[in-house]
Amino acid sequence: MRLFLAVLLVLATASPAWAATVPEILAKVDANLTYDTRETTVTMTVTKGDRVKVYKMHSYGRGQDEGSVEYLEPARDKGTKMYRNASELWLWMPSVEKVQKISGHMLRQSMMGSDLSYEDMMQAQKWQALYDGTLAGEEACGAGKCWKIDLKAKSPDISYPRRVVWVDQATYVPVKQELYALSGMLLKTWDMGNVKDVAGRKYPMSMTISDKVQAGSSTTLTFENVTFSVKVADEVFSARWLER
Amino acid sequence: MSLLLQLAMRNVQRNARRSLLTALMISTGAAFLILGMAWVDGVFKGAMAKGALFVGHVRAVTPAYSAKEQFFPLEENIADTAPVVAALASTPGIAGAYPRIQMGVTVTASEEIGENFGLLVGAPDELYTRWLALDRSLTEGRLAKADDEVVIGLTIADQTGAKLGQEIVVLGQTQDGSMSPAKLTVVGLYDLGSANQNKMMYVTLEKARWLADIPDGATEVVAYVGGDVANELVAAEARAVPALSGLDVKAWNERAPFDSFTGVIGTIQAITAGVVVLITALGVLNTMLMSVLERTAEIGVLRAMGMRLWPTLVMVVMEAFAIAVVGGLIGVAVGGVLAWAWLERHGINLGAAVKGLPSAIPINSIVYGDLQASQLVTAFVLGLAMALVGALLPAIRAAGIQPVEAMRFRR
Numbered sequence: 001m002r003l004f005l006a007v008l009l010v011l012a013t014a015s016p017a018w019a020a021t022v023p024e025i026l027a028k029v030d031a032n033l034t035y036d037t038r039e040t041t042v043t044m045t046v047t048k049g050d051r052v053k054v055y056k057m058h059s060y061g062r063g064q065d066e067g068s069v070e071y072l073e074p075a076r077d078k079g080t081k082m083y084r085n086a087s088e089l090w091l092w093m094p095s096v097e098k099v100q101k102i103s104g105h106m107l108r109q110s111m112m113g114s115d116l117s118y119e120d121m122m123q124a125q126k127w128q129a130l131y132d133g134t135l136a137g138e139e140a141c142g143a144g145k146c147w148k149i150d151l152k153a154k155s156p157d158i159s160y161p162r163r164v165v166w167v168d169q170a171t172y173v174p175v176k177q178e179l180y181a182l183s184g185m186l187l188k189t190w191d192m193g194n195v196k197d198v199a200g201r202k203y204p205m206s207m208t209i210s211d212k213v214q215a216g217s218s219t220t221l222t223f224e225n226v227t228f229s230v231k232v233a234d235e236v237f238s239a240r241w242l243e244r
Numbered sequence: 245m246s247l248l249l250q251l252a253m254r255n256v257q258r259n260a261r262r263s264l265l266t267a268l269m270i271s272t273g274a275a276f277l278i279l280g281m282a283w284v285d286g287v288f289k290g291a292m293a294k295g296a297l298f299v300g301h302v303r304a305v306t307p308a309y310s311a312k313e314q315f316f317p318l319e320e321n322i323a324d325t326a327p328v329v330a331a332l333a334s335t336p337g338i339a340g341a342y343p344r345i346q347m348g349v350t351v352t353a354s355e356e357i358g359e360n361f362g363l364l365v366g367a368p369d370e371l372y373t374r375w376l377a378l379d380r381s382l383t384e385g386r387l388a389k390a391d392d393e394v395v396i397g398l399t400i401a402d403q404t405g406a407k408l409g410q411e412i413v414v415l416g417q418t419q420d421g422s423m424s425p426a427k428l429t430v431v432g433l434y435d436l437g438s439a440n441q442n443k444m445m446y447v448t449l450e451k452a453r454w455l456a457d458i459p460d461g462a463t464e465v466v467a468y469v470g471g472d473v474a475n476e477l478v479a480a481e482a483r484a485v486p487a488l489s490g491l492d493v494k495a496w497n498e499r500a501p502f503d504s505f506t507g508v509i510g511t512i513q514a515i516t517a518g519v520v521v522l523i524t525a526l527g528v529l530n531t532m533l534m535s536v537l538e539r540t541a542e543i544g545v546l547r548a549m550g551m552r553l554w555p556t557l558v559m560v561v562m563e564a565f566a567i568a569v570v571g572g573l574i575g576v577a578v579g580g581v582l583a584w585a586w587l588e589r590h591g592i593n594l595g596a597a598v599k600g601l602p603s604a605i606p607i608n609s610i611v612y613g614d615l616q617a618s619q620l621v622t623a624f625v626l627g628l629a630m631a632l633v634g635a636l637l638p639a640i641r642a643a644g645i646q647p648v649e650a651m652r653f654r655r
Contacts, residue, residue: 046420048319053420076457077422096413096425113421 022133025147028172029165030126032201037062038124040226041072046114049216055112066237067122077112081242084122092242099242108159115188115209115219119159127151130158138169141176145169160187171195171202186212199228248555252562255535266531267571270627273524274575275582277623280516282583282613283592288509289614296496297375298441300466302338302479303494304328309463310492316348316363316463318419322491323461331487332467337478339470342371343462345452349416351396351445353406360403362396364414364445366452367466375468378434378446384408385432391451395432397442406430414445418457426455437610521630528634532564536638540645548647560639561632568631572624580620587613 038061046053056073071080079094089107091100102109107119114121127133131151138145146166153161162180167173177190188211192204203226211217235241256263305313309320322328325343332341344367351360372378372387378395379387385408388395394414396406406412408430415425428447436442453459469478475495483493496502536543547556591612 048420051319051420053422080423091423093415093423093425096415096427098413098425100415100423110421112423113418 020147022135022149023128025149025167025172026126026128026131026133029167029174030128032172032203033174034064034124034126035061035228037230037232038226038228039230039232041224043222043224044112044114044116045220045222046112047216047218047220048113048214053113060232060236061122061124062232062237064125065123067124068236068241069122082118082122083237083239083242084118085237089118089122090239090242097243099239115211115217116221117159120209127163130154131163136164139166141166141168146175156182168195173202173204175204188212198226201228248559248562251559252566255539255559255563256566259535259538262531262534263567266528267567267574269524269527270568270571270630271573271575271578273520273630274572274623274627275579277517277520277626278576278579278583278615278619279587279613280520281513281619281622282587282615283611284509284513284516285616285619286587286591286612286614290612292497292502295502296475297468299496299499299502300344300464301469301475301496302332302335302467302482303496303499304332304465304467304482304488304491305463307490307492316346318345318347318417318456318458318463319421321345321419321456321458321461321463322465323458325460325462325465327487328465328491331485332465332482335467335478335482335485337469337471337473337481338467340370340374341465341467342368343449344371344464344466345449345456345458345462346464347416347452347456349414349445349455351400351404351406351412351414353404353410353412360400362400362414362443362445364416364447364452364455366447366449366455366462368449371466372446381434381436383433383435385430388431388447388451391448391454392426392428393431393447394428395434395446396430397444398433398435399439399442400445401430401433408433414455416455418455420457422457424455424457426451517626521626521633524627524630525633528564528567528631529637530634531567532560532635532638533641535563536560536642539642543642543645544647544649547645553643556645557639557643560642561635564631564635564639565628568628571631572627575627576620576624579623580615583613583615583619588615 038059040059042057042059044055044057046055054073055071055077058070058072060068065084065086067082067084069082071077079092081092081094083090083092087103087107089102091102092098093100102118108117110116111118111121131153133152134150136148136150139148140146146168149165149167151163151165160179161182162184164178164180165174166176168175173192173195174190175192175195177192178186179188179190181187188209191208191210192206193208194206195202195204197203203223205223205226207221209219209221235244304322306320306322309317312320322343329341329343332338344365347364349362349364351362369387369389382395383398385395394412396412400406404412410430411427412430413425413427415423418424428445428451434442434446449462453462456463467482469475476498479493479495479498482488543556551559589612591610593610
């Protein structure tokens with residue numbers, strides 16, 4: 001009898017993985033991927049057919065909407081800087097000493113010919129705020145298991161009105177995503193891997209984005225020296241920084 | 245036959261006013277035909293010939309570029325143009341072959357990167373001077389010699405406010421989609437006669453290659469035919485060259501929009517001529533029917549006296565022909581003088597109507613006619629045709645008149 005009651009007690013208090021709710025999962029995903037500040041060096045490899053172009057950038061992020069990027073390589077693009085604030089982006093072109101403002105729908109254009117848009121690259125918004133999610137089950141992914149979650153945008157002006165994400169149950173990192181247009185067309189896939197412990201969070205040091213509209217096109221981001229909650233000068237998050 | 249002619253001439257003079265009006269109708273039709281043909285030929289020869297120079301008599305591109313040409317897809321380029329240029333240049337009939345890059349850019353002369361769009365073209369100097377006569381179209385300055393120099397059209401100059409000696413910034417993309425900006429000094433302004441053609445900017449080939457990041461290549465290789473050789477035949481010969489296999493090689497009139505445009509021009513000419521002939525023929529028909537009706541009794545007498553069917557018909561047709569000869573000669577004279585004095589010398593100002601045309605069809609705002617002797621002959625012959633068509637029914641009617649019934653006919 002005591003054994004039976006003990007087993008009953010264990011079963012009643014155990015929290016199986018599938019019992020996690022979508023808000024809980026998203027909260028942990030956001031905790032991993034969003035930040036107050038972040039600084040990192042990124043290598044972006046853009047592959048289109050048999051052409052491969054490699055860029056190296058130094059990136060700063062603050063909150064969900066602010067980001068600054070400076071291109072280090074190749075030589076042709078060295079010194080190009082970008083600063084994003086909410087719905088506007090400024091691009092500094094050192095060869096002509098001019099600033100190009102990019103706003104509105106232009107933010108969804110390809111950044112430097114990659115499969116990332118300017119918006120994709122320079123923001124880190126919390127999915128909890130943007131999407132309503134439905135748990136669509138569990139699937140095996142890699143060595144473990146993932147939750148499959150169907151996310152629908154709360155607002156019509158979100159870039160990707162629907163995302164289907166596979167969140168690793170061990171790390172709470174979305175190892176695979178499918179990004180859809182309003183029409184239901186699959187636009188991109190976004191895979192995250194090489195997850196490492198960085199300052200108490202799980203962070204993917206590698207991301208691959210594939211354009212499903214244009215065959216043979218993919219972009220890989222490799223992060224180095226990622227640091228969070230760093231002190232970044234306010235000036236870095238301003239248009240003034242571009243011309244320095 | 246001479247009797248029939250005498251009868252026909254007498255009938256023509258019987259109602260001189262009506263005959264004169266009919267002649268006037270035919271002369272108006274003939275004059276319109278001459279003006280129409282001269283103008284269409286002017287458009288065709290002027291614009292098409294000019295367009296052929298701009299797009300190249302023969303052109304080689306990758307098939308993928310050809311499929312997406314309206315977007316100027318830099319990534320669908322010919323990576324190494326040297327063997328393609330050599331192969332085209334050695335094709336019989338080709339007088340010169342050149343790599344060329346065309347890319348869409350935004351242009352600004354002020355502090356702000358603006359929304360003025362233009363087409364930037366990079367090609368060897370010889371293409372500009374020998375074939376496009378760009379140096380002769382300059383209104384100010386000279387052609388670009390250095391990589392940081394540009395020649396711009398008057399439309400771009402107006403839109404941006406750019407002046408000779410001023411720096412402008414062009415912003416394009418590389419073949420990989422990266423932003424590609426450049427500062428260029430305006431060393432020349434040109435006027436090619438149409439707003440669309442004046443939206444282009446010409447730089448050195450090396451500068452265009454740098455902007456597009458296509459080090460040894462180009463988006464197209466254009467070739468020019470020397471002498472009076474059909475471009476399609478030269479293109480067909482070029483396609484047989486092994487070095488050009490895998491590329492899309494076509495003559496200018498085998499490519500859009502010219503392939504449909506040339507057909508449309510021929511159709512327009514034929515329809516216009518047909519409409520003019522028909523309308524004028526209706527007028528002749530009216531005149532001749534009235535003439536036959538008035539002379540029903542007389543024709544009946546002639547038939548009773550032994551004039552057979554065929555001579556009766558010929559008599560009526562001869563009347564119409566006599567009027568047509570006079571009308572045709574007057575029409576040819578008036579139409580020829582108008583085409584020579586007005587269309588060839590002053591032209592017709594199409595103004596804003598040409599703005600929407602693709603820049604590959606460089607129709608100038610003012611289009612001049614091209615009067616040819618063949619047009620005068622055609623108009624005169626068509627004038628006779630108008631008379632024949634208009635006189636046929638009345639002639640058949642006259643030939644069918646029964647003598648006894650005709651003599652009973654009272655007006």
